Amino acid sequence: MFDFIIVGSAQAGLSMAYHLKQMGKSFLVVDKESKIGESWLSRWDSLTLFTPTEFNHLEGMEFPAPKGHYPNKYEVADYFDAYVEKFELPIQFNILITSIEKKNGIFILTHQNGELKCSNVIVATGPFYTPYTPPFSIKINKEVRQIHSNFYKNSEQLQHGDTLVVGGGDSGFQILDEVSQNGLTTYFAGPDDAKTLPQEILGKTLWWWFTKTGFLSASKHSWIGKMIANRPQPIIGLDIKEILDRKNVHLVGRALDADEKSINFDKEEVSSIKNIVWATGYRPNFNWIQGLELDKNGYPKNKRGISSIKGLYFIGLPWLHTRGSATLGGVKKDAAYISEIIEKQ
Numbered sequence: 001m002f003d004f005i006i007v008g009s010a011q012a013g014l015s016m017a018y019h020l021k022q023m024g025k026s027f028l029v030v031d032k033e034s035k036i037g038e039s040w041l042s043r044w045d046s047l048t049l050f051t052p053t054e055f056n057h058l059e060g061m062e063f064p065a066p067k068g069h070y071p072n073k074y075e076v077a078d079y080f081d082a083y084v085e086k087f088e089l090p091i092q093f094n095i096l097i098t099s100i101e102k103k104n105g106i107f108i109l110t111h112q113n114g115e116l117k118c119s120n121v122i123v124a125t126g127p128f129y130t131p132y133t134p135p136f137s138i139k140i141n142k143e144v145r146q147i148h149s150n151f152y153k154n155s156e157q158l159q160h161g162d163t164l165v166v167g168g169g170d171s172g173f174q175i176l177d178e179v180s181q182n183g184l185t186t187y188f189a190g191p192d193d194a195k196t197l198p199q200e201i202l203g204k205t206l207w208w209w210f211t212k213t214g215f216l217s218a219s220k221h222s223w224i225g226k227m228i229a230n231r232p233q234p235i236i237g238l239d240i241k242e243i244l245d246r247k248n249v250h251l252v253g254r255a256l257d258a259d260e261k262s263i264n265f266d267k268e269e270v271s272s273i274k275n276i277v278w279a280t281g282y283r284p285n286f287n288w289i290q291g292l293e294l295d296k297n298g299y300p301k302n303k304r305g306i307s308s309i310k311g312l313y314f315i316g317l318p319w320l321h322t323r324g325s326a327t328l329g330g331v332k333k334d335a336a337y338i339s340e341i342i343e344k345q
Ligand SMILES: Cc1cc2nc3c(=O)[nH]c(=O)nc-3n(C[C@H](O)[C@H](O)[C@H](O)COP(=O)(O)OP(=O)(O)OC[C@H]3O[C@@H](n4cnc5c(N)ncnc54)[C@H](O)[C@@H]3O)c2cc1C
Pocket: 007, 008, 009, 010, 011, 012, 013, 030, 031, 032, 033, 038, 039, 040, 043, 048, 049, 050, 051, 095, 096, 097, 098, 124, 125, 126, 127, 128, 171, 315, 316, 317, 326, 327, 328, 329
Protein backbone atom coordinates (compact mmCIF):
# COMPACT_ATOMS: atom_id res chain seq x y z
CA MET A 1 0.00 0.00 0.00
CA PHE A 2 1.52 3.30 -1.16
CA ASP A 3 0.86 6.87 -0.02
CA PHE A 4 0.55 7.86 -3.68
CA ILE A 5 0.14 6.21 -7.06
CA ILE A 6 0.75 8.29 -10.16
CA VAL A 7 -0.99 7.01 -13.28
CA GLY A 8 1.07 8.03 -16.33
CA SER A 9 4.86 8.28 -16.68
CA ALA A 10 5.30 11.09 -19.22
CA GLN A 11 6.15 14.71 -18.38
CA ALA A 12 3.16 15.34 -16.08
CA GLY A 13 3.62 12.11 -14.11
CA LEU A 14 7.40 12.57 -13.86
CA SER A 15 6.96 16.16 -12.64
CA MET A 16 4.79 14.96 -9.76
CA ALA A 17 7.11 12.02 -9.08
CA TYR A 18 10.01 14.48 -8.72
CA HIS A 19 8.18 16.39 -5.97
CA LEU A 20 6.94 13.29 -4.14
CA LYS A 21 10.52 12.02 -4.10
CA GLN A 22 11.76 15.34 -2.66
CA MET A 23 9.05 15.16 0.00
CA GLY A 24 10.02 11.59 0.93
CA LYS A 25 6.58 10.13 0.17
CA SER A 26 6.10 6.46 -0.61
CA PHE A 27 4.85 6.29 -4.18
CA LEU A 28 4.75 4.33 -7.41
CA VAL A 29 4.31 5.50 -10.99
CA VAL A 30 2.42 3.12 -13.28
CA ASP A 31 2.05 3.23 -17.05
CA LYS A 32 0.24 1.08 -19.59
CA GLU A 33 3.16 1.28 -22.01
CA SER A 34 6.30 -0.85 -21.87
CA LYS A 35 8.85 1.96 -21.76
CA ILE A 36 9.42 5.58 -20.88
CA GLY A 37 8.53 8.30 -23.43
CA GLU A 38 6.17 6.11 -25.41
CA SER A 39 3.48 8.80 -25.72
CA TRP A 40 6.04 10.89 -27.60
CA LEU A 41 7.68 8.01 -29.48
CA SER A 42 4.35 6.82 -30.84
CA ARG A 43 3.78 10.15 -32.62
CA TRP A 44 4.82 10.60 -36.25
CA ASP A 45 8.46 10.03 -37.18
CA SER A 46 9.28 13.53 -38.43
CA LEU A 47 7.76 15.30 -35.41
CA THR A 48 9.82 18.25 -34.25
CA LEU A 49 8.74 20.14 -31.15
CA PHE A 50 7.37 23.65 -31.56
CA THR A 51 8.99 24.60 -28.23
CA PRO A 52 12.76 25.23 -28.21
CA THR A 53 15.08 23.72 -25.57
CA GLU A 54 14.78 26.54 -23.03
CA PHE A 55 10.99 25.95 -22.82
CA ASN A 56 11.26 22.19 -22.33
CA HIS A 57 12.95 21.96 -18.93
CA LEU A 58 11.30 19.87 -16.24
CA GLU A 59 12.00 20.71 -12.57
CA GLY A 60 15.51 19.85 -11.39
CA MET A 61 17.13 18.92 -14.71
CA GLU A 62 17.57 20.96 -17.85
CA PHE A 63 16.73 19.60 -21.29
CA PRO A 64 20.19 18.65 -22.59
CA ALA A 65 20.38 20.62 -25.84
CA PRO A 66 21.55 24.07 -26.91
CA LYS A 67 19.23 27.04 -26.45
CA GLY A 68 17.05 27.63 -29.52
CA HIS A 69 17.18 23.98 -30.63
CA TYR A 70 13.85 22.34 -31.58
CA PRO A 71 14.14 18.71 -30.39
CA ASN A 72 12.64 15.68 -32.06
CA LYS A 73 10.53 13.07 -30.26
CA TYR A 74 13.51 10.75 -29.65
CA GLU A 75 15.34 13.48 -27.76
CA VAL A 76 12.28 13.97 -25.53
CA ALA A 77 12.14 10.23 -24.73
CA ASP A 78 15.90 10.19 -23.97
CA TYR A 79 15.46 13.19 -21.67
CA PHE A 80 12.68 11.40 -19.74
CA ASP A 81 14.91 8.33 -19.46
CA ALA A 82 17.77 10.36 -18.02
CA TYR A 83 15.34 12.16 -15.67
CA VAL A 84 14.01 8.89 -14.26
CA GLU A 85 17.55 7.63 -13.76
CA LYS A 86 18.82 10.83 -12.12
CA PHE A 87 16.01 11.03 -9.57
CA GLU A 88 15.59 7.24 -9.21
CA LEU A 89 11.85 7.40 -9.85
CA PRO A 90 10.03 4.07 -9.32
CA ILE A 91 7.96 3.12 -12.38
CA GLN A 92 6.09 -0.05 -13.16
CA PHE A 93 5.28 -0.48 -16.87
CA ASN A 94 2.62 -2.58 -18.65
CA ILE A 95 -0.01 -1.66 -16.07
CA LEU A 96 -3.22 -0.39 -17.65
CA ILE A 97 -5.46 1.11 -15.01
CA THR A 98 -9.06 0.38 -15.97
CA SER A 99 -10.82 1.71 -12.88
CA ILE A 100 -10.17 3.94 -9.89
CA GLU A 101 -12.56 3.78 -6.98
CA LYS A 102 -12.38 5.15 -3.45
CA LYS A 103 -13.75 2.78 -0.79
CA ASN A 104 -13.52 3.41 2.95
CA GLY A 105 -10.88 6.11 2.44
CA ILE A 106 -8.62 3.89 0.26
CA PHE A 107 -8.20 4.17 -3.50
CA ILE A 108 -8.42 0.88 -5.37
CA LEU A 109 -6.85 0.92 -8.82
CA THR A 110 -7.87 -2.04 -10.94
CA HIS A 111 -5.56 -3.20 -13.72
CA GLN A 112 -5.40 -6.16 -16.08
CA ASN A 113 -3.60 -8.37 -13.51
CA GLY A 114 -5.19 -7.29 -10.25
CA GLU A 115 -5.40 -4.28 -7.96
CA LEU A 116 -3.22 -1.62 -6.40
CA LYS A 117 -4.14 0.28 -3.24
CA CYS A 118 -3.08 3.71 -2.02
CA SER A 119 -4.17 6.73 -0.01
CA ASN A 120 -3.86 9.26 -2.85
CA VAL A 121 -3.91 9.10 -6.65
CA ILE A 122 -2.44 11.50 -9.20
CA VAL A 123 -3.90 11.08 -12.66
CA ALA A 124 -1.36 12.10 -15.31
CA THR A 125 -2.83 10.26 -18.27
CA GLY A 126 -2.42 13.07 -20.75
CA PRO A 127 -4.30 15.99 -22.23
CA PHE A 128 -5.31 13.96 -25.30
CA TYR A 129 -7.15 10.81 -24.47
CA THR A 130 -9.38 9.16 -27.07
CA PRO A 131 -8.65 9.88 -30.76
CA TYR A 132 -11.79 11.32 -32.35
CA THR A 133 -13.03 10.70 -35.90
CA PRO A 134 -16.42 11.92 -37.15
CA PRO A 135 -19.15 9.24 -36.95
CA PHE A 136 -19.65 9.19 -40.75
CA SER A 137 -16.13 7.71 -41.14
CA ILE A 138 -17.61 4.23 -40.55
CA LYS A 139 -19.68 4.58 -43.73
CA ILE A 140 -16.56 4.96 -45.88
CA ASN A 141 -15.60 2.07 -48.16
CA LYS A 142 -13.34 -0.44 -46.34
CA GLU A 143 -10.74 -0.20 -49.12
CA VAL A 144 -9.97 3.37 -48.13
CA ARG A 145 -7.15 3.37 -45.56
CA GLN A 146 -8.10 5.55 -42.60
CA ILE A 147 -5.57 6.60 -39.95
CA HIS A 148 -6.04 8.99 -37.06
CA SER A 149 -3.09 11.39 -36.61
CA ASN A 150 -2.48 9.63 -33.27
CA PHE A 151 -1.40 6.53 -35.24
CA TYR A 152 0.15 8.24 -38.27
CA LYS A 153 3.92 7.58 -38.49
CA ASN A 154 4.94 8.45 -42.06
CA SER A 155 3.61 8.44 -45.62
CA GLU A 156 4.74 4.84 -46.15
CA GLN A 157 1.61 3.79 -44.27
CA LEU A 158 -0.49 5.15 -47.14
CA GLN A 159 -1.65 3.34 -50.28
CA HIS A 160 -0.62 4.71 -53.65
CA GLY A 161 -3.23 7.25 -54.79
CA ASP A 162 -5.20 10.26 -53.64
CA THR A 163 -4.99 11.17 -49.97
CA LEU A 164 -7.28 13.30 -47.84
CA VAL A 165 -6.05 15.12 -44.72
CA VAL A 166 -8.80 16.37 -42.39
CA GLY A 167 -8.14 18.94 -39.67
CA GLY A 168 -6.73 22.43 -39.51
CA GLY A 169 -4.62 22.35 -36.34
CA ASP A 170 -0.84 21.98 -36.08
CA SER A 171 -1.07 18.22 -36.63
CA GLY A 172 -3.28 18.55 -39.73
CA PHE A 173 -1.01 21.09 -41.39
CA GLN A 174 2.20 19.24 -40.51
CA ILE A 175 0.84 15.97 -41.90
CA LEU A 176 -0.55 17.72 -44.99
CA ASP A 177 2.90 19.19 -45.57
CA GLU A 178 4.50 15.75 -45.36
CA VAL A 179 2.02 13.64 -47.36
CA SER A 180 1.67 16.17 -50.19
CA GLN A 181 5.40 16.20 -50.88
CA ASN A 182 5.18 13.12 -53.13
CA GLY A 183 3.30 15.17 -55.75
CA LEU A 184 0.19 12.94 -55.64
CA THR A 185 -3.24 14.51 -55.37
CA THR A 186 -3.86 15.54 -51.76
CA TYR A 187 -7.21 16.88 -50.61
CA PHE A 188 -7.32 19.06 -47.54
CA ALA A 189 -10.46 19.48 -45.45
CA GLY A 190 -9.56 22.42 -43.27
CA PRO A 191 -9.45 26.20 -43.22
CA ASP A 192 -7.77 28.28 -45.94
CA ASP A 193 -7.35 31.22 -43.57
CA ALA A 194 -5.66 29.69 -40.51
CA LYS A 195 -3.58 32.16 -38.52
CA THR A 196 0.13 31.38 -38.43
CA LEU A 197 3.07 32.49 -36.38
CA PRO A 198 6.76 32.09 -37.26
CA GLN A 199 9.09 30.30 -34.85
CA GLU A 200 11.24 33.45 -34.60
CA ILE A 201 10.27 37.13 -34.46
CA LEU A 202 12.90 39.92 -34.36
CA GLY A 203 15.63 37.46 -33.39
CA LYS A 204 13.68 35.98 -30.44
CA THR A 205 11.80 32.69 -30.36
CA LEU A 206 8.03 32.80 -30.43
CA TRP A 207 7.99 31.19 -26.97
CA TRP A 208 10.14 34.00 -25.63
CA TRP A 209 7.46 36.43 -26.83
CA PHE A 210 4.70 34.23 -25.41
CA THR A 211 6.43 34.38 -22.03
CA LYS A 212 7.06 38.15 -22.22
CA THR A 213 3.45 38.91 -23.12
CA GLY A 214 1.99 36.64 -20.40
CA PHE A 215 0.36 34.38 -23.01
CA LEU A 216 1.59 31.25 -21.23
CA SER A 217 0.99 32.35 -17.65
CA ALA A 218 -2.50 33.88 -17.91
CA SER A 219 -4.87 31.83 -15.78
CA LYS A 220 -7.94 30.35 -17.45
CA HIS A 221 -10.07 32.59 -15.19
CA SER A 222 -8.45 35.86 -16.36
CA TRP A 223 -9.93 37.77 -19.33
CA ILE A 224 -6.77 37.23 -21.38
CA GLY A 225 -6.80 33.50 -20.57
CA LYS A 226 -10.46 33.23 -21.59
CA MET A 227 -9.73 35.09 -24.82
CA ILE A 228 -6.81 32.80 -25.74
CA ALA A 229 -8.69 29.62 -24.82
CA ASN A 230 -11.72 30.53 -26.93
CA ARG A 231 -9.83 31.29 -30.13
CA PRO A 232 -8.35 28.83 -32.63
CA GLN A 233 -4.66 28.40 -31.84
CA PRO A 234 -2.30 29.77 -34.50
CA ILE A 235 -0.24 27.28 -36.52
CA ILE A 236 3.38 27.58 -35.51
CA GLY A 237 6.38 27.62 -37.83
CA LEU A 238 4.78 26.44 -41.09
CA ASP A 239 4.42 28.31 -44.37
CA ILE A 240 0.77 27.43 -44.83
CA LYS A 241 0.40 29.53 -47.97
CA GLU A 242 3.21 27.62 -49.69
CA ILE A 243 1.65 24.27 -48.71
CA LEU A 244 -1.87 25.21 -49.82
CA ASP A 245 -0.54 26.68 -53.10
CA ARG A 246 1.09 23.39 -54.12
CA LYS A 247 -0.35 22.22 -57.45
CA ASN A 248 -1.36 18.81 -56.05
CA VAL A 249 -3.09 20.22 -52.92
CA HIS A 250 -6.86 20.79 -53.25
CA LEU A 251 -8.87 22.58 -50.62
CA VAL A 252 -12.31 21.03 -50.31
CA GLY A 253 -13.77 22.76 -47.24
CA ARG A 254 -15.27 20.83 -44.35
CA ALA A 255 -15.84 17.08 -44.64
CA LEU A 256 -19.59 16.72 -44.11
CA ASP A 257 -20.66 13.14 -44.84
CA ALA A 258 -19.76 10.03 -46.78
CA ASP A 259 -21.16 6.88 -48.30
CA GLU A 260 -19.60 3.75 -49.82
CA LYS A 261 -18.60 5.62 -52.97
CA SER A 262 -17.64 9.15 -52.09
CA ILE A 263 -16.97 11.79 -49.48
CA ASN A 264 -18.96 15.02 -49.40
CA PHE A 265 -17.28 18.29 -48.64
CA ASP A 266 -18.50 21.89 -48.47
CA LYS A 267 -17.15 22.50 -51.94
CA GLU A 268 -17.43 19.17 -53.81
CA GLU A 269 -17.90 15.42 -53.70
CA VAL A 270 -14.83 13.21 -54.25
CA SER A 271 -14.78 9.50 -55.02
CA SER A 272 -11.08 8.88 -55.80
CA ILE A 273 -9.72 8.97 -52.23
CA LYS A 274 -7.53 6.01 -51.22
CA ASN A 275 -6.27 7.27 -47.84
CA ILE A 276 -7.58 9.52 -45.11
CA VAL A 277 -5.56 10.97 -42.26
CA TRP A 278 -7.92 12.28 -39.59
CA ALA A 279 -6.18 15.04 -37.64
CA THR A 280 -9.48 15.64 -35.89
CA GLY A 281 -8.35 15.78 -32.31
CA TYR A 282 -9.26 13.91 -29.16
CA ARG A 283 -12.09 13.57 -26.69
CA PRO A 284 -11.68 13.25 -22.92
CA ASN A 285 -12.68 9.98 -21.27
CA PHE A 286 -12.71 9.80 -17.50
CA ASN A 287 -15.58 7.35 -17.02
CA TRP A 288 -13.10 4.81 -15.58
CA ILE A 289 -12.80 6.98 -12.44
CA GLN A 290 -15.79 6.29 -10.21
CA GLY A 291 -17.69 9.16 -8.60
CA LEU A 292 -15.89 11.88 -10.53
CA GLU A 293 -17.71 15.13 -11.32
CA LEU A 294 -17.14 16.26 -14.91
CA ASP A 295 -17.53 19.72 -16.43
CA LYS A 296 -19.57 20.48 -19.55
CA ASN A 297 -16.63 19.50 -21.77
CA GLY A 298 -16.17 16.11 -20.11
CA TYR A 299 -13.07 17.05 -18.07
CA PRO A 300 -12.88 16.46 -14.29
CA LYS A 301 -14.05 19.41 -12.22
CA ASN A 302 -10.98 20.57 -10.32
CA LYS A 303 -9.28 23.58 -8.79
CA ARG A 304 -5.85 23.70 -10.36
CA GLY A 305 -5.57 19.91 -10.23
CA ILE A 306 -7.32 19.32 -6.90
CA SER A 307 -10.45 17.28 -7.63
CA SER A 308 -13.70 17.07 -5.71
CA ILE A 309 -12.65 13.64 -4.37
CA LYS A 310 -10.25 14.05 -1.44
CA GLY A 311 -6.83 12.61 -2.31
CA LEU A 312 -7.43 12.55 -6.08
CA TYR A 313 -5.39 14.96 -8.20
CA PHE A 314 -5.04 15.72 -11.91
CA ILE A 315 -2.04 17.11 -13.75
CA GLY A 316 -1.35 17.80 -17.42
CA LEU A 317 -4.94 18.50 -18.48
CA PRO A 318 -5.38 21.18 -21.17
CA TRP A 319 -5.82 24.54 -19.43
CA LEU A 320 -5.54 22.93 -15.98
CA HIS A 321 -4.48 26.43 -15.01
CA THR A 322 -2.88 28.16 -18.02
CA ARG A 323 -2.12 27.58 -21.71
CA GLY A 324 1.27 26.27 -20.53
CA SER A 325 -0.26 23.54 -18.32
CA ALA A 326 -0.13 20.91 -21.07
CA THR A 327 3.37 21.72 -22.27
CA LEU A 328 6.79 20.38 -21.31
CA GLY A 329 8.00 23.65 -19.86
CA GLY A 330 4.70 24.66 -18.27
CA VAL A 331 3.73 21.56 -16.31
CA LYS A 332 6.29 22.22 -13.56
CA LYS A 333 4.35 25.21 -12.17
CA ASP A 334 1.23 23.09 -11.70
CA ALA A 335 3.29 20.25 -10.22
CA ALA A 336 4.85 22.66 -7.71
CA TYR A 337 1.42 24.03 -6.79
CA ILE A 338 -0.17 20.59 -6.25
CA SER A 339 2.89 19.52 -4.23
CA GLU A 340 2.51 22.54 -1.94
CA ILE A 341 -1.12 21.59 -1.32
CA ILE A 342 -0.11 17.98 -0.63
CA GLU A 343 2.59 19.08 1.79
CA LYS A 344 0.13 21.22 3.77
CA GLN A 345 -2.31 18.32 4.18
C1 LIG B 1 1.55 16.16 -31.99
C2 LIG B 1 1.85 16.86 -30.71
C3 LIG B 1 2.94 17.72 -30.63
C4 LIG B 1 3.23 18.38 -29.42
N1 LIG B 1 4.32 19.20 -29.38
C5 LIG B 1 4.61 19.83 -28.22
C6 LIG B 1 5.78 20.69 -28.14
O1 LIG B 1 6.45 20.92 -29.12
N2 LIG B 1 6.07 21.25 -26.93
C7 LIG B 1 5.31 21.05 -25.82
O2 LIG B 1 5.65 21.56 -24.74
N3 LIG B 1 4.18 20.29 -25.88
C8 LIG B 1 3.82 19.68 -27.06
N4 LIG B 1 2.69 18.88 -27.10
C9 LIG B 1 1.76 18.90 -25.97
C10 LIG B 1 2.14 18.06 -24.72
O3 LIG B 1 3.39 18.45 -24.23
C11 LIG B 1 2.13 16.56 -25.01
O4 LIG B 1 0.85 16.15 -25.41
C12 LIG B 1 2.59 15.68 -23.83
O5 LIG B 1 2.74 14.36 -24.31
C13 LIG B 1 1.64 15.68 -22.61
O6 LIG B 1 2.27 15.03 -21.54
P1 LIG B 1 1.50 14.29 -20.36
O7 LIG B 1 2.50 13.73 -19.44
O8 LIG B 1 0.46 15.19 -19.78
O9 LIG B 1 0.67 13.13 -21.10
P2 LIG B 1 1.10 12.03 -22.13
O10 LIG B 1 2.37 12.36 -22.80
O11 LIG B 1 -0.10 11.81 -22.99
O12 LIG B 1 1.36 10.74 -21.24
C14 LIG B 1 0.35 10.10 -20.53
C15 LIG B 1 0.89 8.77 -20.04
O13 LIG B 1 -0.13 8.10 -19.32
C16 LIG B 1 -0.20 6.74 -19.72
N5 LIG B 1 -1.57 6.30 -19.50
C17 LIG B 1 -2.70 6.83 -20.04
N6 LIG B 1 -3.78 6.18 -19.58
C18 LIG B 1 -3.35 5.23 -18.75
C19 LIG B 1 -4.01 4.24 -17.94
N7 LIG B 1 -5.35 4.15 -17.90
N8 LIG B 1 -3.25 3.40 -17.21
C20 LIG B 1 -1.89 3.50 -17.21
N9 LIG B 1 -1.22 4.42 -17.94
C21 LIG B 1 -1.94 5.29 -18.68
C22 LIG B 1 0.22 6.77 -21.17
O14 LIG B 1 0.71 5.50 -21.60
C23 LIG B 1 1.29 7.85 -21.19
O15 LIG B 1 2.58 7.34 -20.96
C24 LIG B 1 2.40 18.19 -28.29
C25 LIG B 1 1.29 17.33 -28.38
C26 LIG B 1 1.02 16.68 -29.57
C27 LIG B 1 -0.19 15.78 -29.65
